[in-house]
Amino acid sequence: MIMMDDYQKGWALRYLREAKAELSAAQKTPYMASGLILEAVRKAQAAIYYSMGDPVFLEAIVHQTMNDKKPIDDPILRCLVEIELTVQQVAKEPGSDRELIFQQVNELIQTASDIVELFTGEKD
Numbered sequence: 001m002i003m004m005d006d007y008q009k010g011w012a013l014r015y016l017r018e019a020k021a022e023l024s025a026a027q028k029t030p031y032m033a034s035g036l037i038l039e040a041v042r043k044a045q046a047a048i049y050y051s052m053g054d055p056v057f058l059e060a061i062v063h064q065t066m067n068d069k070k071p072i073d074d075p076i077l078r079c080l081v082e083i084e085l086t087v088q089q090v091a092k093e094p095g096s097d098r099e100l101i102f103q104q105v106n107e108l109i110q111t112a113s114d115i116v117e118l119f120t121g122e123k124d
Contacts, residue, residue: 011050013120019040
């Protein structure tokens with residue numbers, strides 16, 4: 001059984017709820033969509049980090065791995081790096097193909113939801 005304190009669990013679930021709300025708001029308000037989408041992606045990433053441990057520590061590991069530019073053997077670390085690359089892509093190209101970005105962000109939020117559920121034992 002994975003040990004997680006209530007603090008981490010609370011923040012993971014909160015960030016996941018907020019990510020879903022941000023994406024929903026982005027779909028309803030196109031003129032604000034780029035900022036809301038970016039917030040949704042960052043909050044989904046934060047939900048994952050809180051569910052897995054210390055967000056600052058995990059972020060440092062992910063960035064160090066990306067800077068090393070070596071093949072990543074660990075599937076979990078590879079997933080975290082891919083999520084970071086998605087966050088960076090959305091940040092760089094907020095106005096590009098909106099449908100594709102919505103799809104990518106929705107998939108990322110679903111992945112975050114699955115990970116948070118796995119580690120917290122709670123469905124969002």
